[in-house]
Amino acid sequence: MDLRDYLRIFRRNWILIISLALTxxxxxxxxxxxxxxxxxxxxxxxxxxxxxxxxxELQQGNTFSQARVQSYVKTVSAPVVLNPVIESLGxxxxxxxxxxxxxxxxxxxxxxxxxxxxxxxPARASAxxxxxxxxxxxxxxxxxxxxxxxxxxVRLSIISPAVAPEQPSAPNTKLNLAxxxxxxxGLGLASALVRTRFDTLVRGESDLRQVxxxxxxxxISFDPDAAKTPLLTQTSTQSPRAEAFRQLRTNLQFAHxxxxxxxxxxxxxxxxxxxxxxxxxxxxxxAQSGQSVCLVDxxxxxxxxxxxxxxxxxxxxxxxxxxxxxLDDILQPWGxxxxxxxxxxxxxxPSELLGSGEMKSVLERLESVFDVxxxxxxxxxxxxxxxxxxxxxxxxxxxxxxxxxxRPEIEKSLNALELVDAKLFGVVMNRLPTKGxxxxxxxYYSYGSTAEGADAGSSREAPGTWNGVPQEPERLATTxxxxxxxxxxxxxxxxxxx
Numbered sequence: 005m006d007l008r009d010y011l012r013i014f015r016r017n018w019i020l021i022i023s024l025a026l027t028x029x030x031x032x033x034x035x036x037x038x039x040x041x042x043x044x045x046x047x048x049x050x051x052x053x054x055x056x057x058x059x060x061e062l063q064q065g066n067t068f069s070q071a072r073v074q075s076y077v078k079t080v081s082a083p084v085v086l087n088p089v090i091e092s093l094g095x096x097x098x099x100x101x102x103x104x105x106x107x108x109x110x111x112x113x114x115x116x117x118x119x120x121x122x123x124x125x126p127a128r129a130s131a132x133x134x135x136x137x138x139x140x141x142x143x144x145x146x147x148x149x150x151x152x153x154x155x156x157x158v159r160l161s162i163i164s165p166a167v168a169p170e171q172p173s174a175p176n177t178k179l180n181l182a183x184x185x186x187x188x189x190g191l192g193l194a195s196a197l198v199r200t201r202f203d204t205l206v207r208g209e210s211d212l213r214q215v216x217x218x219x220x221x222x223x224i225s226f227d228p229d230a231a232k233t234p235l236l237t238q239t240s241t242q243s244p245r246a247e248a249f250r251q252l253r254t255n256l257q258f259a260h261x262x263x264x265x266x267x268x269x270x271x272x273x274x275x276x277x278x279x280x281x282x283x284x285x286x287x288x289x290x291a292q293s294g295q296s297v298c299l300v301d302x303x304x305x306x307x308x309x310x311x312x313x314x315x316x317x318x319x320x321x322x323x324x325x326x327x328x329x330x331l332d333d334i335l336q337p338w339g340x341x342x343x344x345x346x347x348x349x350x351x352x353x354p355s356e357l358l359g360s361g362e363m364k365s366v367l368e369r370l371e372s373v374f375d376v377x378x379x380x381x382x383x384x385x386x387x388x389x390x391x392x393x394x395x396x397x398x399x400x401x402x403x404x405x406x407x408x409x410x411r412p413e414i415e416k417s418l419n420a421l422e423l424v425d426a427k428l429f430g431v432v433m434n435r436l437p438t439k440g441x442x443x444x445x446x447x448y449y450s451y452g453s454t455a456e457g458a459d460a461g462s463s464r465e466a467p468g469t470w471n472g473v474p475q476e477p478e479r480l481a482t483t484x485x486x487x488x489x490x491x492x493x494x495x496x497x498x499x500x501x502x
Contacts, residue, residue, distance in 0.1 A: 012210060013200050020199070021192030028188020032180040041172035044122045045130035047137040048164035051076065051115040053157060069115045072158060076117055076144055080108035080136065085143050089135040093128075106136055117160075126168040133166035204410040209433060212404060215411045216418055219430035221259065221401060222252030224282070226435045234281045234312055236288045237339075249289040252432060256286075256401070259429040265398030267367055267377040268429065269302075271390040273417040274383050277405030278434040280308040283380035286401075291342040295375035298335070300345045302379045302393055304354035307347035309380055313338050320348030325362045331369060343374070354382075359392040367396055384417040394426035402428065406435045 014021065051069045079085060081103040089095070090102060107120045119140070121133035141160040148156040206212055209220060227245050236246050256268065270283035280303065287299035300321060301309035310317035315336050323329045324345070335343045351357055358381075370377045379397060381390040394400050400421055404414060421428055 009210075013196050016207070017192075017196035017199060021189065021196055024192035024195065025185055025188040028184040028186070028191070029181055030184070031188070032182075032184020033177070035184075036175040036177040036180045039175040040124055042122050042124060042174040043126040043129045043169045044120055044173035045126070045133040045166045045169055046118055046120045046164070047133045047162055047166040049117040049119070049137055049140065050161045050163045051117065052159050052161065069158065070113065073110045073115055073117060076140065076160070077108045077110050079143060079147075080117075080119060080140055081106060082143075084147075085136060085139045088139045088142070089132065092135055093131060095132075102132075106132070116163075121166070122173070126170070126172075130166040130168040134162075137162050137166070204412060205407055206404055206409055206411055206414060207407055208436065211411060212414070212431065212433065215414045216431070218402075218418070218428055219255070219259070220433055221255040221430035222248055222432040223436055224248040224252075224278075224432065224434045225438050226406070230281070234284070236285050236292075246289075249285045252282075252286055253289040253293060256429065259399065266371040266375065267379060267397040269379045269381050269390065269394055269397045269400045270403065271381040271394075271400060272383050272403040272405065273385050273409045273413045275306070275386070277383075277403050277408050279383070279403040280380050281312065282401075282403045282432055282434060283378055284309055284312050287342060287376075287378040288339075290376050290378070291339065294341065296341050296343075296373075298343045298345060298370050298374040298377045299338075300370070300377060300379045301347040302358060302381045302389070304347055304351055304357065304389065305382050305387065307350070309344065310346045313344060315344055315346055317346045318349065320346035321366070322348035322351050322357065324348075324366055325357050325360065327362070331366065345370075355387065355389050355392055358389050359395075363393070364396050384420050385413060388420075391420050391424050391426070394421055395424055399427040399429040402431045403434050404431050406433065406437065408435065 051073055053069055083099040086099040086102050086106070090097065090099065095102065105122045107122075109118050109120075110116060111118075117140075119133055119137050121129050121136060123129035123132060141162065144158060144160050145156045148158045150156075206215075209223075212220070225244060225248070229239075230245070233239060236249060239245055270279050270286065272279040284299065287297045291297045299309060301307045301317075302321060303309075304322060307317060309315070310320075315338065319329060319334045323334055324331055331345070334348075335345055338344050357363065367377065377397075379393065381393050384390045384402075390400075402414075402417060402421075418428065
């Protein structure tokens with residue numbers, strides 16, 4: 005992982021990280037408020053040798069004092085020192101308990117001893133520190149006094165009396181807040197890394213690249229209005245969504261969709277990724293470029309094309325596959341250059357019908373008439389329909405819904421296509437977020453746009469209309485023109501003459 009990956013993790017999980025950091029900050033502040041204030045007072049003692057003599061003797065005495073200092077520091081917590089303190093101050097605790105609130109230290113290469121006492125009362129803290137210092141002086145004098153001479157060679161003196169502190173030494177609110185913030189921030193970063201490690205959802209192009217290197221033919225950002233107005237004809241021609249499908253149309257041309265084989269299959273890994281709207285809008289975008297297009301609803305389990313376009317579904321692909329009607333009789337025109345072959349009645353054996361010789365004949369006939377044939381197929385993972393049908397078309401486009409599918413699911417879908425030797429044109433990233441780490445925007449598209457152009461393309465058309473001309477979705481199939489091939493050829497000749 006490089007720096008960009010870590011930045012992406014932070015941007016994806018910044019709410020979690022900030023929340024845990026603030027939680028740590030609040031916990032640190034809460035503990036500081038709940039803790040009772042503790043006061044600390046100190047006294048300092050000097051250790052000296054009670055003898056005089058030459059310089060050499062003085063140096064030896066100083067070395068002796070430094071060696072004895074460490075022993076005196078250990079003696080501070082002994083009952084011989086603390087019991088007199090308890091009696092003199094009238095404390096109710098034992099020597100062992102009092103020792104937990106007493107600390108004695110000495111600086112290296114010095115004969116100074118610092119005694120520190122802690123208590124909830126500043127006056128009592130200073131009294132305990134002063135009493136412990138005085139008790140240590142007496143204890144050392146008793147311990148070091150020879151039984152014969154009666155004079156101790158060592159003398160301890162208090163050089164810094166204990167003073168009642170004005171401010172508590174604990175809790176240290178600033179330190180607790182800083183520690184709480186650092187711990188919360190650390191937990192947030194760790195949680196973000198763990199969450200990223202086990203999160204397999206595809207949220208953007210970086211996640212998709214961990215699974216496949218297939219070309220990304222289109223990137224379609226999430227539009228909250230797409231559920232109500234899914235078609236290109238229902239949105240402004242200058243909208244980002246319309247531009248995204250025009251870009252998809254262009255990229256498909258570079259993928260050699262238009263050649264000897266003119267059919268392209270649009271599918272996805274699981275339901276809900278937007279394959280049907282992608283297939284429908286792709287067909288509309290190609291038709292808007294002046295080519296003749298046939299949109300085939302090959303999803304014989306949950307067909308959606310007819311509901312998007314407002315067309316009749318009772319007769320369609322299944323009607324042609326069982327030989328109950330001819331294609332010329334059941335193709336439904338939808339605007340200039342677009343014909344739609346709806347699913348027809350839902351059969352009990354969709355996979356067998358889609359993989360049959362009749363389906364191959366239908367596709368060959370459509371490819372001989374239209375410039376492009378777009379098929380909307382079921383998802384790859386729940387059923388085998390799309391894998392079977394992929395062998396009959398020029399290539400496949402897989403729609404990947406952001407935050408809808410996982411990396412393992414995409415990998416299984418692509419492996420399913422590879423097993424049947426299907427040609428993968430590429431993938432379409434759908435429902436990409438417009439904000440955040442995986443945001444995809446079209447801010448560049450505002451270049452060269454004018455207010456007049458924006459107003460001109462701002463009108464939205466309802467389903468079943470094309471360029472303001474209402475279609476007739478409820479007409480029966482028998483009322484459509486009988487010779488669709490002638491209509492398409494006439495349009496093609498008109499374009500060539502222009």
